[in-house]
Amino acid sequence: MTYFRYPCPLCMASRRVHSQDRIKPAPQWWKAPCSHIECSLHQLAPYIGKIKSRIAGDLVERYTKSGDLVVDPFAGAGTIPLEATLRGRRAFAADISPYSRILSLAKLSPPPTLNEALKRTESALLEAESLPTPDLRTIPSWVRQFFHPDTLRETLRFAAVARQPGNEFLMACLLGILHHQRPGFLSYPSSHLVPYLRDKKYPSTQFPEMYTYRELRPRLFAKIHRTYRRFERPSSRGVTFRQSAIEHLKMPKRFNALITSPPYMNALDYGRDNRLRLWFINPDLAELKDADIAKRRKTFIDGITRLADKLEKGLTSRGYGVFVVGEEVHRSFYAHPSEVVISIITQRAPSLILRNIIADDIPDVRRTRRECRGIKTEQFLIFQHS
Ligand SMILES: C[S@@+](CC[C@H](N)C(=O)[O-])C[C@H]1O[C@@H](n2cnc3c(N)ncnc32)[C@H](O)[C@@H]1O
Structure with missing residues (x-):
């Protein structure tokens, strides 16, 4: 009742x-x-x-x-x-x-087409590479613990570009590959929906490959390709x-x-x-x-x-x-x-x-x-x- x-x-x-x-x-x-x-x-x-x-x-x-x-x-x-x-x-x-x-x-x-999305991603990656290398000591430890330091530096620079107005699509793609335990993602093994490290299930001693540097570029491009697999263009009117x-x-x-x-x-x-x-x-x-x-x-x-x-x-x-x-x-x-x-x-x-x-x-x-x-x-x- x-x-x-x-x-x-x-x-x-x-x-x-x-x-x-x-x-x-x-x-x-x-x-x-x-x-x-x-x-x-x-x-x-x-x-x-x-x-x-x-x-x-x-x-x-x-x-x-x-x-x-x-x-x-x-x-x-x-x-x-x-x-x-x-x-x-x-x-x-x-x-x-x-x-x-x-x-x-x-x-x-x-972006209206896959090609356009790839072009924008390429130019954002170039812009990110031209930014100064971030000092990881300024990053909170709870954030640092999720990433290999080199992955984090790359991700931070790209995020700085994706944060600019008009780049919401790039930011969404980055957030979509931010954390998970699968190889296509950027973090150490972690859950996907809610960010929890899964280092007990996947200890670095047994799964060292899950704790290595994860390059942003191929993961981001793979994400863009997945996003346009069954793409329907929404009407932008109104x-x-x-x-x-x-x-x-x-x-x-x-x-x-x-x-x-x-x-x-x-x-x-x-x-x-x-x-x-x-x-x-x-x-x-x-x-x-x-x-x-x-x-x-x-x-x-x-x-x-x-x-x-x-x-x-x-x-x-x-x-x-x-x-x-x-x-x-x-x-x-x-x-x-x-x-x-x-x-x-x-x-x-x-x-x-x-x-x-x-x-x-x-x-x-x-x-x-x-x-x-x-x-x-x-x-x-x-x-x-x-
Ligand atoms: C059940 S979810 C909506 C899910 C959505 N229909 C979808 O398919 O993703 C409820 C949403 O309400 C938002 N929310 C919570 N408090 C709010 C508030 N005071 N004003 C406006 N939005 C609020 C949350 O951020 C959350 O995105």
């Missing part, structure tokens, strides 16, 4: 469970893997909590039409805006994270990205749809989990520390409340608002995030009607770790402007 704090707009009873018959299962084909068929831009670099591209694409198809302006204020890896632009929609994307900014801009405005917290975000005055997955209430730690990539994006940024759980829960509720106000004002008549919400069971919560979202939208955006709820299992890799019994399902809350 799961309880919630507000009267449930579906069954109109307080502190009772949803009537499960109102929740429809996700189409079976959503569950099938799609990494072998999706546009390879989706695979530029990993991002925790990223939605599957085939689900994002289906939501865009179902709830918008060609030419529509689709808004995603929690864009993350830019999956929803990319699927929208690939399908002839316009996209307004935003996120608080600088990593999201790099990835979204790289995906939404990549595409915007804003780096902003939801509370300060200036949304377009009118938009045809909102499709978004808000940060799970307690689940993921975007600052900690991306700390190495964030450091390369901007070494001067204080580490992005996520708030404690109680504060995060309040931030989630405040964020959805602000968004509800913007939705009420900006969504066009008959337009859809789609929220993808992870269902989390937490010891100290008695509210499911989806129920919180439904309550807030119902109260703050009375023009929106809840049409449908679709439930889908979350694959193991995307489940959360901390203090949760685990996110087991994701709910797709489909609202429509009356």
Whole structure:
């Protein structure tokens, strides 16, 4: 039994469970893997909590039409805006994270052809080679421990060039090969999604080849080739990205749809989990520390409340608002995030009607770790402007 704090707009009873018959299962084909068929831009670099591209694409198809302006204020890896632009929609994307900014801009405005991408990479590598050799004593030890010193020097010089405005695609490619244990990556053996050294599993005494210099150039070119393997060029017409917290975000005055997955209430730690990539994006940024759980829960509720106000004002008549919400069971919560979202939208955006709820299992890799019994399902809350 799961309880919630507000009267449930579906069954109109307080502190009772949803009537499960109102929740429809996700189409079976959503569950099938799609990494072998999706546009390879989706695979530029990993991002925790990223939605599957085939689900994002289906939501865009179902709830918008060609030419529509689709808004995603929690864009993350830019999956929803990319699927929208690939399908002839316009996209307004935003996120608080600088990593999201790099990835979204790289995906939404990549070099138009493989040749162009290779040319830009070659000239950035040349420019990087002309920079002074970095003094590694100025680099924090937690960063140094991931790399062979010569690899790190090369990577730092390239990052200095990739950080220049307009070079987001190059930065995204660099971040995409920054850490992992495979030979195509730059770090010592480490995990891919979240940066942890795997020196216990792969000790240098037994795996000395994993601790040698890793040249940047061939790895970067291989990454570019992989990125253009199933390349589809997104439409650059009407595409915007804003780096902003939801509370300060200036949304377009009118938009045809909102499709978004808000940060799970307690689940993921975007600052900690991306700390190495964030450091390369901007070494001067204080580490992005996520708030404690109680504060995060309040931030989630405040964020959805602000968004509800913007939705009420900006969504066009008959337009859809789609929220993808992870269902989390937490010891100290008695509210499911989806129920919180439904309550807030119902109260703050009375023009929106809840049409449908679709439930889908979350694959193991995307489940959360901390203090949760685990996110087991994701709910797709489909609202429509009356
Ligand atoms: C579940 S993820 C979105 C994933 C995205 N749909 C994708 O496919 O990659 C939630 C996003 O919300 C962002 N976020 C967290 N707090 C935020 C805030 N206060 N304002 C704006 N964005 C925020 C995080 O940086 C994260 O990228």
